Amino acid sequence: MRTVSGGRRALKWIGNTLLALMLVWTLVPFYWMIATSLKKDKEIYGFEATLVPRQPTLQNYVRLFDKTPFVKYLRNSTIVAVGNTLASLAFATLGAYALARLRFRGRGLIARGLVFTYLVPPALLFIPLFAVMSALRLVDTHHGLVLTYLSFTVPFCTWLLMGYFRSVPIELEEAALVDGCTRLGSLFRVILPMSLPALAVVAFFAFTQSWNEFLYANVFVNSVEVRTVTTGLTLFIVEDVFFWGPMMGASFLSALPPLLLYLVFQRWVVKGLTLGGVKG
């Protein structure tokens, strides 16, 4: 707890003001999205466009569930996002442990290599990637997408966990090893339980990235049974006509799962990397 001095009180006041400003800046566009989804077409376009819907209507949402397989899209997005999150956690945890704790040749190369993967532009390379996925018969499948998404979630997750694992005091692990634990045992019994906040961030990152991914979801999937929400959103654009109302409605609904997830996970996230301060 900080002692509240005069300087700190001023700081608090400044803090609250800035916070208010940031909230306005952050939420107004979101408000606009929701407002558009509640408007009739007439109120969306032209000089009859209103700041606040004068005749709010739920017809855009009704149309969403009635005329499009939106629920299926939600289901597919969930399957892919959850699948990817679990796989990312597994891959990243194992890899991060190796990079953080083990000495071996090529450690630096691999760690750097993971960062280099982000230099490969998906906007171009989805083409050869599609060829590979096609040859492996992974096109138009849930697991195909999960696998593809791993290519951009695993490097970041590994790096995040790597940094975190290194801050776990070595003494704790050594104590476990002296007691007869294997390396992997010490990973699961000592390091992971102390890393819940970082694991939460990793899970959250992987989920959100998979949920919101757009390019691969569009190109690699044809059938409605596997189509995700993001592709569904672009189907509201037909040639040169945009159906803004339902599109914004769908966007709002699809933003809810990540938000709810964050609300749940963030308690863990900001509980803090308290290990830094705890000395054995």
Add this chain to the structure above:
Amino acid sequence: MAIRTNEAVADRGGIVPVGARVRPRRASLALRREGRLAYALLTPTLLVILFLVAYPFFTAIVMSLQNKMVGSPGRWIGLANYAELFHDEVFLRTAWNSVVYTVVAVALKFVLGLTMALILDQERRFNNFFRTLLFVPWAVPIVIVSLNWRWIYDDLSGFLNNFLITFHLTSNIISWLSDPGLAMACVIAVVVWAGTPLYSMTFLAGLQAIPRELYEAAEIDGASIVQQFFYVTVPRLRTIFLTTVMLSTIWTATNLQFVLILTHGGPANRTEIFPHLAYTTALGARRLGMGAAVSLVFFPILAVLILLLTRRMLRPSDD
């Protein structure tokens, strides 16, 4: 009593501080065991990377050295694509735009993200709730963020102009995305809106890890608030700063969706950045080879950045 020489520890498969000296003969056994374990643990990751990232990257390099078009085999032309680029005025303009766009966007995200993290670190009621609200931009796919903002900036139906005119803050409509002076700033504003949560989230997690005792000790020593920030906070957050800035720079520089949807690179190439140019070349002109060349041209700069930053971070005595 166990002998705690480095060798003994290593022989048992225990952990030796990285960088410590271990005498060669006994060390090699332990090292080999560690090495095998490491590669076993890294295999899933490496497989994913090699198949799904390295292979496409390799094809990109090959394509950039050919005049490959969609649907036809390519002919080798060596560095001709790259040569063509450096003589193209549009490309040079694109390069400049890309640098400005990336540097300004990352700088703003950093400042705003850090400010928000510091503020959310303070105690107040409903902090959790505020944190979730500030997180909203990240929950929405970039495509939708861009479309939404496109709409907000719209001349006649957009929120901004409507708002400004309704509250008599201006009498003329402002063509946000059509004005050559404003277009880039408007695009950057959207990039910052969408990307700040990443910074505030990771910085906040880092701030929460700093033990309060350190601040109290500093205060007792007579440090002012500003001094506390620079001598306590910043050193502890350095790794997170570097990691986030590095990754965000790469992500910002290579993202094309904002420009694709907001301005298509206009007006008059004012907002053309290299990922967008690569995309229109590869899919619009269907010149995959040239598109690959545009993408790869920026690779060296970003690679150097990564090498510099990771050198610090991968040093054994970090944190």
Add this chain to the structure above:
Amino acid sequence: MARMTRRQMLKTATVAAAATTSPWWLVKTSHAQRAKKIVFWHVPNFTPLADELQKQQVYEFAKQAGVKEGEVEYATVANEQFNAKLAAAIEAGNPPDVTRLYESNVQFYASGGHLLDVHDLVEKMRREPKGIFESAMASVLVKGRAMGVPLAVNPWPVHARMDLLEQAKLEYPKTWDEFIETSKKIQSPPRLFAFGMCLGPVEDTTDNVMNLLWCYGGKMVEADNKTVVMASKENEAGVKVIEAMFKTHKIIPPGALSWDNSGNNKAYQSKQAAFVMNPSSIYAYLDGNDKDLQKVTGLMPVPAGPKGTVNQIDTWAYGAFKKTPYPELAKGLLDYFMTPANYDRIIQSTGGRWVPVYKRLFDSPFWRERPAFQHFIKMAETGVPVSYAGSPTPAAGEVLNTHVIPKMIQRVLVDNWEAAKALDECHKRIVEIYARNARG
């Protein structure tokens, strides 16, 4: 940290290289076994009714041809993603069997050897009483053979607010000069601008700009598809007219510089522009969403310049890909789509979005009873593609897709270049594109 020996480095490098390149080998040797006999990619038509009908027709044909429902793959591909998906599918070696292709895409894919020859199908269409609009053939003919089946011919009329003209007691302008004068009288900026000309870095801009330039005698390339004539005095005259419209007379909304292809649609639909040059997607949209506005909308011919009036058409075609293991089914499907009875049902359900390629169908009540379409048949007959005086070749497609002409007009309107200088730069660009495409 121990350093790697040279041998170990070599070993690691070999393993990595092998792993990296193995997918290439995998891709080359895999033969996609297809369980599906018919793969059709559907691009949303615009009205849900038309989409439904198209789907029905695919399955009807399948049944008729003895193909089970499970052996049909009917995929809906959003317009935005179509090029990306098709490019990826072709590179991976498994394109769809049949899909819609726009303008020069037919020639592009045909020149790559990807499309089936469907000349016999088109000949059959031509044998129908009154035949088809021959203007549609320009985009599907490659070396005298039809490589695509023309499906719709879309004129680009001027959507006009006839009520505003009536209010101001003015006639629809016959020349561009009259157009400018009329515009100034009926507009009330900033709420209402007269001319919603698309000026953003998108395809519609090329269409709008070229259409005007043609009326002044200008064009992009000669009929030999080789001689580029962008830097001509006629083009310069036309560009100067656009410049005057934007800067001096101010009849074009300044925001048009950042419009995408839907910008002019939105402008007209929300009553912020009085004249918009666009295919009848706007009219069709109004059919379902704003019948009042539709009633007062006229689909008018393009005003004339000193060299007369020229209007644009663009063509949609169906293409069948050679890679299909079932070419007879693919061609059979096309035949089924184009049977006049089936075809007419879809045309009518698009609310006027597509103009039928069969001339005879224009006699049906659907068209005759809508006075708005009275000019259409003439426009469909005499219309020219955006690549005028050349045909929709891959080179022309590249010019359109890389927004060469929008960039030229933005040089004039944003960078304040002289028209001649901007056209010069544009000309060089187009010459380079045509040359490169000719080399192959």
